[in-house]
Amino acid sequence: MLNHASIDAVAATRSSSSFALPLYETFGFAQMPQLVRALCRGAASPIPGAVPSGRDAPKTVVSILIDGFGWSYFERFASELPFLRRVVRDGVVSKLTAQFPSTTAAQITTFHTGAPVGESGVFEWFYFEPELDAIFAPLLHSEVGVDALIPVTSRAGLFPARTLYEELTAIGVDAHCHQPRAYTGSPYSCATTRGATTHGYRTFAESLVDLRHAITASRGPSYHALYYEGLDSVSHGHGPGSEHVDAELRMIFAALEAELGAILDDPSVCVLLTADHGHTAVSPERTIYLDEEIPELEGWLRTSRDGRPLVPAGSSRDMFIYVRPESIHEAKARIETVVDGRASVWWVDELVGRGLFGRVTPRLSARLGDLLVLPHDGEMVWWSGGGRFTQQKRGHHGGLSAEELEIPLLAWRAV
Known part of the structure; x- marks a missing residue:
């Protein structure tokens, strides 16, 4: 069924412009870790109506994040x-908003660590990192324009100190993280998935088979997080209205139906599926x-201690x-003169x-x-940097457009 309270709440955040505004309490992605914690403890959902009520704590909680599934x-x-169709008929579908900015960096850090963007400080692909005195790419763990990783040893303050997996492990929940093999072992992943047994995969189908095996192998309470990026890559490359995106979506949900059918029929398992943006x-x-x-703009920018302009930061949509x-x-x-009618400053x-960034x-x-x-809508503003x-x-x-900010939360638990 559709959670109409969530749809109404998100609709109420629309401003008079084409922008939506993010929610951080109730129907916001920032509450996803709280929902996982609540399910693992058998507590009430912090997202009203998002999961069936009046049930014992599930033995297994699965949280699948499909990057870009708005x-x-x-x-x-x-x-x-x-x-x-199965989830709409027999589960619960809620509408949430992403945190701002509507980026993978902001949401995936919350997904792994439990810290909302205002606390984690990780908000975009590029941003100024005071500890490094440079523009930093957190997911790559490198400075902008530098083809080398930043040494990890002395950089403990770049990411949250504690992860959701560590929290769950401390209360007796066996925690697992399934993500692309290329990411496992990266400095960012090592920092944000501590406490989880990590499963690297090459294809989405492989990830679902591994997920199913990990669930059936767990003897006690367990939590399984799965992140898939393929839809986001196709959406960037071909656009959201392309037949390539349609084909990717059909592949994703056919694989879910084929590989997780038995899991979905198990009343001891609660499955959540959402997106980052x-x-x-x-x-x-x-x-x-x-x-x-504006060629003179570079001279107006703040610089690092060695004189490098702090640019670019964010993305071409923020x-x-x-x-x-x-x-x-x-x-x-x-x-404002240059972008008049095409962007706001x-x-x-x-x-x-x-409150755009929460607390x-x-x-x-x-x-x-x-x-x-x-x-x-449809515009981008950025920095060329000589190409x-x-x-x-x-x-x-x-x-902040609805297409970027609004995301689904699908919740399923068999009776």
Whole structure:
């Protein structure tokens, strides 16, 4: 069934513009770790109506995150695909919002560690990291433009100190994380999946077989997190309305139906399926490159101690800009002129005050920057860097459109 309270709550966050606003309590992705904790303890769901009530704690909790599976994709296929029809008929489907920015970095860090974005401080593909005095790519664990990993030993403050897997292990829950083999052992994964038995896979079908085996092998309470990125890659490359995306979605849910059928029929198992964000269609040919349109902008930016401009940060759907105090008003006015009618330029402090990032700790506020450029539907604003950062994407995310921000939560537990 559809959780209509969630749909109404998300609809109520729509502003008068085309932007949606994120929820951090109740119907927000930030509550996903709380939901997992509650299910493992047999407590009430922090997301109202998201799972069947009045049941004992499940022996096994499964949380599947399909990167890029926004609410618009769910709506497009809800009546076609048997797996989705089954959940709509006999499970619960809720609408949530992602945290802002609507990025993998923000959500997957919360998914693994339990810390919301305002606490984790990990919010985008690129951002200024004070500890490194550089623009940092957290998922790659490298500085922007540097083809080398940052040494791990002295960088303990880059990520949250505790993970959800460690919390669950401490209360007797056997914790597992299934993710692409290329990611296992990376500095980011090692930091954010501590406490989990890690399973690396090469294909989605392989991940589901491994998941099924891990579930059946668990003797006591267990938690299994699975992350799949293929849909996101196809959406970036071909755009959300492409036949390539449709084919990928059909493959994903056919594999789920085929490989997890027996698991779905087990009343001791609760299966959750959600996403980190959706996708909106963009045209790379229309990208506005601020360094090309405003050559003097680089001289207005804050720099590292060795004089490197702190750029680029965020993404072409949510560009964060670090500006010298004496130049900030001139920079904002010039950017607004260049992007007029195609993007909005905001003071970051104003958006923090409005709750766009949830409850913000010093860890995040030190990384956020001074200005935020939010492109309108179909638009991108970025930094060329002499061609190093030229955009090629046909689908993207990071902003506040409904297509980017709204995501489904599918919950299933057999009777």
